[in-house]
Structure formats: C-alpha cells, structure tokens
Amino acid sequence: MAVVNRKRMTLINATLLAGVALQTLAMGMNAPAMAQQGSDRLDSLRPNMPEDAKLLLSANELVYNKDAEKVIVRGNVQIDYGGYKMVARQVEYDQKNGRILASGEIQFIEPGGNVVYADKMDVTDDFGNGFLEQMRIETTDLTRLAATSGERRNGEEFILNEAVYTACTPCATKPEHRSLWHIKAQRVIQNGRTRTIRLENARFELFGKPIAYIPVMELPDHTVKRKSGFLFPTFRSAQKLGVGVGVPYYWAISPYMDATATVTGLTRQGFLLEGEFRQRFHNGFHTLNVAGISQLDKSKFTPGTVDAEKTNRGMIGSKAEFEINPRWTFGWNVLVQSDANFAKTYELSNFDGTTYVNQAYLTGLGKRNFFDLRAFYFDIQDADPNSIKENQQPTVQVLDYSYKAPQPILGGELSATVNLTNIKRNRLDLENVPGVVDRFRGLEGTTHRLTGELEWKRTFIAPGGLVVTPLLAARGDALGLNMDAPGPLYTGDYNTSDATTRRMLTAGLEARYPILFVGEGSSHVLEPIAQLYARPDEQDAGGLPNEDAQSFVFDATNLFDRDKFSGFDRVEGGTRANVGFRYTGTFDSGYGLRGVVGQSFHLGGLNSFATDDLVKAGANSGLETKSSDYVAMFGIDAPSGLMASLSGRLDERDLGLRRADASVGYLGTTWQAAMTYTRIEAQPLYGSQVDQDEIQTAAAYKFHDYWSVFGAITYDINRDVISRNGFGVTYDDQDTLFSIVYKQERDTGSTLANDWSIGARISFRTLGDVNVGDTKFEELDYY
Numbered sequence: 001m002a003v004v005n006r007k008r009m010t011l012i013n014a015t016l017l018a019g020v021a022l023q024t025l026a027m028g029m030n031a032p033a034m035a036q037q038g039s040d041r042l043d044s045l046r047p048n049m050p051e052d053a054k055l056l057l058s059a060n061e062l063v064y065n066k067d068a069e070k071v072i073v074r075g076n077v078q079i080d081y082g083g084y085k086m087v088a089r090q091v092e093y094d095q096k097n098g099r100i101l102a103s104g105e106i107q108f109i110e111p112g113g114n115v116v117y118a119d120k121m122d123v124t125d126d127f128g129n130g131f132l133e134q135m136r137i138e139t140t141d142l143t144r145l146a147a148t149s150g151e152r153r154n155g156e157e158f159i160l161n162e163a164v165y166t167a168c169t170p171c172a173t174k175p176e177h178r179s180l181w182h183i184k185a186q187r188v189i190q191n192g193r194t195r196t197i198r199l200e201n202a203r204f205e206l207f208g209k210p211i212a213y214i215p216v217m218e219l220p221d222h223t224v225k226r227k228s229g230f231l232f233p234t235f236r237s238a239q240k241l242g243v244g245v246g247v248p249y250y251w252a253i254s255p256y257m258d259a260t261a262t263v264t265g266l267t268r269q270g271f272l273l274e275g276e277f278r279q280r281f282h283n284g285f286h287t288l289n290v291a292g293i294s295q296l297d298k299s300k301f302t303p304g305t306v307d308a309e310k311t312n313r314g315m316i317g318s319k320a321e322f323e324i325n326p327r328w329t330f331g332w333n334v335l336v337q338s339d340a341n342f343a344k345t346y347e348l349s350n351f352d353g354t355t356y357v358n359q360a361y362l363t364g365l366g367k368r369n370f371f372d373l374r375a376f377y378f379d380i381q382d383a384d385p386n387s388i389k390e391n392q393q394p395t396v397q398v399l400d401y402s403y404k405a406p407q408p409i410l411g412g413e414l415s416a417t418v419n420l421t422n423i424k425r426n427r428l429d430l431e432n433v434p435g436v437v438d439r440f441r442g443l444e445g446t447t448h449r450l451t452g453e454l455e456w457k458r459t460f461i462a463p464g465g466l467v468v469t470p471l472l473a474a475r476g477d478a479l480g481l482n483m484d485a486p487g488p489l490y491t492g493d494y495n496t497s498d499a500t501t502r503r504m505l506t507a508g509l510e511a512r513y514p515i516l517f518v519g520e521g522s523s524h525v526l527e528p529i530a531q532l533y534a535r536p537d538e539q540d541a542g543g544l545p546n547e548d549a550q551s552f553v554f555d556a557t558n559l560f561d562r563d564k565f566s567g568f569d570r571v572e573g574g575t576r577a578n579v580g581f582r583y584t585g586t587f588d589s590g591y592g593l594r595g596v597v598g599q600s601f602h603l604g605g606l607n608s609f610a611t612d613d614l615v616k617a618g619a620n621s622g623l624e625t626k627s628s629d630y631v632a633m634f635g636i637d638a639p640s641g642l643m644a645s646l647s648g649r650l651d652e653r654d655l656g657l658r659r660a661d662a663s664v665g666y667l668g669t670t671w672q673a674a675m676t677y678t679r680i681e682a683q684p685l686y687g688s689q690v691d692q693d694e695i696q697t698a699a700a701y702k703f704h705d706y707w708s709v710f711g712a713i714t715y716d717i718n719r720d721v722i723s724r725n726g727f728g729v730t731y732d733d734q735d736t737l738f739s740i741v742y743k744q745e746r747d748t749g750s751t752l753a754n755d756w757s758i759g760a761r762i763s764f765r766t767l768g769d770v771n772v773g774d775t776k777f778e779e780l781d782y783y
Contacts, residue, residue, distance in 0.1 A: 412458030590639030
C-alpha cells in the first residue's frame with residue numbers, strides 16, 4: 001500500500017480521469033422525472049478536487065513500463081482519492097495514447113453515494129471519448145439502470161445501448177427483489193449541455209409484459225429539478241360526463257413560479273379546460289385554479305337541474321398563505337363559479353365538496369396569547385336551481401383572542417378571552433316538523449356580539465393529598481340585534497330589542513383526592529372529583545340568536561366543564577354540582593386502563609338546559625332535569641395492538657340506554673380491524689325523530705409482502721339495510737402502487753337507486769401515476 005502526493009505520480013491523473021468517467025455516467029443516468037421542484041446547474045463534468053488531495057492505492061502488483069509509457073496496477077486494485085473509491089482487477093494508463101483502460105469487476109463509488117459497476121472501461125485521458133461495457137448503476141434514490149455498453153462522445157454526450165431502467169426501493173433490504181415495472185430502450189442519450197435524457201425505441205413493461213411503446217421521449221436529467229413538458233395522462237369515467245382522458249402540460253415559468261394546464265376530452269360533454277398557477281414567495285405561496293367547459297350535451301343531465309340548464313360553465317379558485325413574521329400569518333381561500341354545482345359535477349379536485357368554505361384569516365400566536373380573525377362565506381353546491389340553502393347560510397366575521405398572565409395574580413392563574421362575532425343571513429333557516437318541533441337554525445338579518453371573560457383559579461394541596469381549586473369568573477356580552485323575530489311558531493320569550501347586554505358571574509370550587517394503589521406488577525389511581533359552581537340565572541335564556549352553540553352532546557368528556565355549551569351564544573347559568581370518579585391503571589405487562597363516570601346536579605336557579613331555545617339546544621340532552629343522566633367512559637389498551645372503548649349515557653331514573661358508543665380495534669402487522677357501534681335514542685325536541693343504531697366495520701389484511709385487501713361495511717340496524725359498503729385490493733412496494741376500490745352507498749331516507757363506483761390507481765415512483773375514478777376510502781384512512 002502506498003500514499004502518494006498527487007503531483008508526484010502520473011498514475012494519479014489516470015485514476016482521477018477514471019473517476020470522472022464513472023461519476024459522469026452516474027450523474028447522467030439518474031432517475032428520470034417529469035416535473036420536480038428546485039433547480040441546480042451542472043457547471044463541470046470534472047470533480048472538484050483539492051490541490052492537496054492524497055491518493056490511497058492498494059494493489060497486488062504495480063508495473064511501470066518506461067519504454068511503452070504505461071502504468072499498470074493489477075490484482076485487487078483499490079483506489080481512494082478525494083472521496084471517490086474504485087475497485088477493479090486491473091487499471092492501465094497509456095501515457096503515449098492518452099487512454100485509460102480498466103477491467104475486471106469494476107466498482108466505483110462517488111462521494112454522493114451512487115455506485116457504478118462495469119466489466120470494461122476504455123476512455124481518453126481528457127474524457128472526451130470512451131467506452132464502457134456491461135455497466136450497471138445504483139443511485140442514492142434507489143433507482144437502477146443497466147446497459148450492454150456505454151459511449152462518451154465530444155465531452156458532453158453519453159450514449160447507452162440496450163438500456164433498462166427501473167426503481168427499486170425494496171432492493172435496499174432485499175437484493176433479490178424484482179420490480180414490477182421497467183423501461184427498456186434501444187438507445188438512451190444523456191446530453192450534458194442541454195441537460196436532457198432522450199429515450200429512443202422505448203418500451204414500458206409491467207409484470208414482464210410490454211404495455212406501451214414510446215418511439216421517442218425526452219426528459220430532463222437529474223440536474224434539472226423543474227422542466228416544462230407533458231405529464232402522465234389522467235383518466236375518468238362518470239355516467240353523465242362520459243369517459244375522459246386528460247393531457248396535462250407542466251410549465252416551469254421561473255424558479256418560484258410554475259403552472260399546469262390540462263385538457264380533458266369527455267365523450268359526452270366535450271373538452272374540459274383546467275389550469276393551476278402556483279407562485280412561491282419568500283414568506284408564503286399563492287395558488288390560482290381556473291376551469292371551464294362549453295357542455296356538448298347538457299340533456300344528459302337530469303332535467304330541471306343547474307347542470308341541464310347551463311351550457312358555458314366555469315370557476316376560479318384562489319388559495320394563499322403568507323407569514324408576516326414568525327408569529328403572524330394571513331391567508332385566504334376563495335371559490336367563484338358560474339353556477340352552484342359546476343365544481344361538484346365535474347369533480348374538480350379540492351373544490352368538489354357539498355360545502356366549500358370561503359375564508360380570509362389573520363392569525364397571531366405568542367407565548368401566552370392567541371389572536372385569530374376570520375371572515376367566512378359558505379358556498380353550497382346544489383343541482384337544484386331553486387335551492388335557497390346558500391342564502392340560508394350566514395356570512396360571518398369572527399375575532400378570537402385569549403391571554404394568560406405571565407405572572408401569578410394573587411398566587412393563581414389569570415386568563416382572559418374575547419370573542420367578537422358578526423353574522424348576516426339573507427333567508428330564514430327553519431327546520432319544521434309539523435306537530436313535533438320547529439328549530440330556528442338561523443334568523444334573517446344581522447346580529448353582532450362582543451364577549452369578554454376573565455377567569456382566575458388557584459390550586460392548593462392540603463395535607464393528605466386533597467387538591468382544592470377555587471375559581472372566579474366574570475363574563476359580559478354586548479349584542480346588537482337587527483334580525484327578524486321568529487314569529488308565533490316560537491314558544492319562547494324572544495328579545496325583540498335592537499340591543500341588549502348580559503353578564504354572568506361564577507364562583508367555583510373543585511376538590512380532587514387522588515388515591516394511589518400499588519400492587520404487584522401494577523399501579524392504579526382512583527380520583528374522586530367534586531365541583532360546585534354558584535352563579536345567577538342565564539339572562540335572556542332562549543331569547544337571543546343561537547349560532548355557535550347549536551351542537552350539544554352531554555357525555556363524559558364535558559362532565560367537568562364549567563360551561564357545557566359548545567359556543568358563546570349560550571352561557572350556562574344557575575348553581576350546579578358535578579360529581580364523579582376518574583380512574584387510571586397501568587400494568588407491567590403493558591396493559592393500560594382508563595375510565596370516567598359521574599353525574600351532574602342542578603341545585604338552584606334557572607336550568608339553562610331546560611329552557612326553550614331557538615334550536616332546542618339542551619333538549620333531550622340528559623341535563624334538563626335536576627339530576628342528570630349518568631355518563632361514563634371506559635377504555636383499554638393492550639400491548640398486542642388491541643384497543644377498546646365504551647362510552648354512554650344512562651337514564652338517571654331507570655338506567656335506560658340513551659346514547660352509546662362502543663369500539664374495538666386491532667392494529668397488527670398483518671391484520672388491522674375495527675368495529676364501532678353507535679346508538680342515539682330519538683330526541684324529538686332536538687329534531688331527531690327516530691332512534692339511530694349503526695354498526696361500522698372496517699378491516700385490512702396483508703396477505704403477502706406488498707399485497708393487501710381491505711373492506712368496510714356500515715349497517716343500519718333500525719332500517720335493516722347495509723347503508724354503505726366497499727372493498728378493495730392494494731399492492732405497494734414503495735416503487736409501484738396499485739389500488740382498485742369498489743364503493744356502494746344507499747340513500748336510506750328515500751327510494752333513490754343505489755349509487756356505486758369503481759376506482760383504480762396505479763403509480764410508478766419517479767414516473768407518475770394514473771387515476772381512474774375515485775380511490776379514496778375514508779373508512780380506512782387510519783390504515
């Protein structure tokens with residue numbers, strides 16, 4: 001073995017040039033990509049070697065033929081130079097002809113990690129021309145390329161003959177793995193000047209069978225992260241749109257700006273044009289989406305719908321987010337379309353939901369405070385041209401601010417909350433069930449509300465472990481009311497004034513006594529909890545608009561909340577006590593148990609949950625009586641991956657089951673399964689007229705290294721019908737993803753025909769993917 005300075009031996013030049021040849025080979029044939037982000041420039045084909053770089057050479061024999069001007073090293077040749085490593089049986093440098101010849105199991109590793117294998121190499125010492133035979137490349141991004149021979153021309157062009165390219169992520173741990181797909185090309189040309197890769201007479205093969213022939217294809221090489229060009233086509237099929245094929249074109253406008261334009265031909269409706277423009281700034285981004293079509297045959301749609309009435313349809317969508325500084329962010333997302341159902345009908349990605357939430361926002365987050373200002377407009381996509389659903393939706397502006405004092409105040413924690421809400425609605429939103437209930441989900445007109453609240457609490461630990469937390473809270477509301485009164489259908493006492501105020505003062509006390517039990521191999525904490533909140537009656541209970549406190553479910557999660565209403569429009573009044581137990585158990589075997597059980601008692605004053613309300617919030621909730629229903633929750637976690645939970649509400653008089661949620665799941669390496677049972681007893685005053693009992697099941701089974709099957713069923717017990725079901729199969733080896741999904745949904749509330757769909761997706765890493773239909777399967781997203 002010898003260590004030699006680079007200026008002292010001619011063989012070093014030969015080794016360096018050999019490294020250059022192999023390095024450029026690896027660089028030139030990295031994984032092709034259609035459209036990526038970022039940008040690099042290939043300034044030189046030669047590696048940047050420091051002047052003082054040392055060459056480490058190891059070989060069984062070194063021969064210098066002065067007459068023939070040749071340097072030859074043989075036998076287990078190992079060369080380490082400037083981060084480049086090379087192994088070969090023999091390396092020869094012909095000084096007279098200026099050529100480098102290497103042979104015998106050549107293996108070259110460049111500093112970036114790419115590995116090149118070859119049987120023979122013959123290149124000029126300036127690397128202007130040369131040949132390699134039986135070469136193979138393994139790149140750092142786990143792609144592979146092989147060719148029978150390679151030729152370097154004019155110092156800037158590299159030609160591979162009979163080349164095969166594929167991606168092989170599993171090969172990192174399973175060298176015997178064979179990818180499902182590969183590309184075979186008669187000739188591959190990498191041009192260092194234009195930074196492109198040209199494939200001639202290429203065939204795309206799947207499962208060893210050719211499925212596509214490509215006469216000529218030109219792609220950017222790996223040094224180009226973004227390059228304009230056509231992307232993989234997309235496919236779709238819909239009953240009223242027909243079969244469609246979309247051709248996307250990617251345009252790299254600048255390093256910070258690009259766009260994608262797609263033309264989709266639909267057999268029944270003509271050509272759908274879509275465009276997406278993206279721009280990134282130093283502190284954020286903006287995305288603009290446009291789409292439009294002149295419908296070829298609108299009679300294919302159901303008569304009397306928006307789809308059947310319009311010929312020219314389109315939309316514009318904008319989304320942006322900007323970081324003003326590390327604490328402040330503002331942004332928006334907006335959709336404007338020619339009619340109420342265009343984006344949903346044509347299944348435009350990110351815009352095809354039944355409700356699209358337009359909003360603009362400004363958010364600030366500090367160490368102890370939070371600020372959020374938002375404006376909302378709800379776009380309801382509906383095919384009915386006479387629909388008033390969107391006019392029934394409010395236009396909303398909301399400001400939320402919260403603050404916690406950095407220093408203790410009287411030894412306790414002081415926090416403040418502010419909420420400002422402005423709502424405007426053009427049409428009355430009334431849910432009417434004749435003879436049963438009238439729920440005013442929104443009144444026509446405008447309302448403003450400013451809410452401010454202060455809360456102070458301090459925790460004391462008494463001798464013996466008793467934890468006592470006194471609490472004081474003060475809240476005030478100022479309201480401006482310019483809404484039409486609900487009228488004679490409403491039986492409550494509605495406030496008809498133009499403006500009003502209300503206040504609430506609360507004095508609370510919480511006592512907890514955690515008791516620790518330690519056994520052999522386990523520990524348990526049982527914690528009795530009692531709370532008492534004394535406060536006056538809720539002012540104008542049920543007499544003010546209720547926009548943000550309509551959803552109400554009493555269960556173990558809000559048993560110990562000071563105010564159990566979900567929003568600011570209602571505030572809990574009267575004196576109330578909450579009593580219960582909390583349990584936590586851990587076992588050395590890895591099992592964990594948890595549970596909460598308790599009850600709430602209305603002790604005095606007006607029960608806010610028993611008063612009439614525009615939306616009947618609190619009705620049939622289990623809190624409308626002096627003694628509430630019992631609520632409980634239990635859960636278990638097992639080290640085997642088994643999880644189970646049970647929560648419910650029981651009638652306080654006869655322990656009848658009012659609400660229940662039970663779930664059991666298993667998460668393993670081969671099996672994954674979950675089953676959930678939900679029961680909600682009828683709540684006539686809340687608008688739910690019948691019992692709801694439903695079982696949801698989902699499972700997935702991995703029956704081979706990369707193959708899985710999955711399925712889900714939702715069964716409506718009361719109607720004795722499977723309301724939703726679906727199943728599918730997936731192959732995923734990280735390079736190839738194939739999925740096919742069947743879904744069916746029945747509208748159990750009407751006599752509509754069954755709605756079913758089949759979707760398929762196939763994706764190839766480094767190349768792109770093809771989608772047909774919808775392959776999203778929400779019930780199994782957690783897998």
